Amino acid sequence: MTERISDLVIIGGGPAGMVAGLLFARAGVKTLVLEKHGDFLRDFRGDTVHPSTLRVFHELGLLDALLQRPHNRVEQLGGRIAGQELTLVDFRHLRVPAPYIALMPQWEFLDFVADQARGYPAFSLKQDCAAVDLIEEGGRVSGVRTMDGAEIRSRLVLACDGRDSHFRAGLPLTTVGAPMDVFWFHIPKNAQPQNDSMGVFDTGRLFVLIDRGDYWQCAFVFAKGGAEKIRAEGLDAFLARVRTVGPETAAVGESVKSWDDVKLLTVTVDRLDRWHRPGLLVIGDAAHAMSPIGGVGINLAIQDAVAAANVLAGPMARGDDVDAFLEQVERRRMLPTRLTQGAQRAIQNRIIQPLLAGTKPMKRPPFAARLLNSVPLLRRLPARVLGLGFRPEHVRSPVAEPPR
16 A cells, blocks of 8 residues: 655546646645546537636636637527527627637646646646545545555545545535436537537427537437437437437438437536535535536536635645635635526526427517527626626636746
8 A cells, every 4th residue: 555645635637626736736735636537538518618717717827828729619609499590698798808618628628737737846647546535534534545545645635526426425415406318419510610509499399509610519408317218219219309400410310320329418406515524625516516508517617626726725835724714615606606506497497397398389489588689788698697607716826936
């Protein structure tokens, strides 16, 4: 059994974990990120980098370098509602360095953050290494045990390993719930200069098309628990339903050859009522599983990482007792979590659930959608909520030394 010592151990090399690793190492805190996979080359569902996250990288002086990575820009969002094409959201007027959503493969984003973090002597990343258990001594978490039997001692463990994290066990949980699940799959397309991401809404139908250049990343939304029923109807019936969405989906048979090409996302919306105990802080999806509505989960997790570094990096760098500061992070981030989930629940209950259960033909789009389409100025409000969220964070953590 080997033993290693670090000031901070971060469980999970996703967006929250990698950004936290960068910020804490930048402050001179000896930081070790543990990632169970050997690389970042996986097909992630969430590839939306919102204006709030892009502003964080601007504040770090890294935005131009980040945008050298492959990405598409989404300046406006719209939908086809009851057969009518509408524009609903306009990010172009946000007063931020990058007023748009960057659709960037998450492996590109994570690889970029890792490259930047490696420039700081205090940072290290260990891949192919899963944390399997917490080390506890005297009622306090004092490190982790890894799958290879190593023990890593630390002053603080930061759990950022997603909604299925078993390190949230024992902390009180509130389940918000969701009325839908999602099938994810790809459909090939011809690349166009503009980004045409949109949603398609009609009676009994909610379908999302995310423009990824030469393919659509598709979300087929259905009532919760309905996956087996859809599968039982057969793949041909499913493909026929997809083709009725519109001309964009005509080529679905070229990419979906079997059910193996269709991934099920079981939608969960919940949050911890307490994010910490002595020696442990939980953030990101591990602290609050979000609905895919708006693609805000990644960006909320990154805001958590920024807040954690703002509150904790300075005291940790000075050698202060870290436990006294953990509640400040939770207090800072609980309100935006509640507000975001409240907004998602309202959309689920008032729009998605009635839409999926509806049987009467939708004759025209709802009044609110028609109003947003008719009055461009109003599109700035959903852009503000979606693009920046509630209580967006600014980078205020210290800088110990410039990167190597």
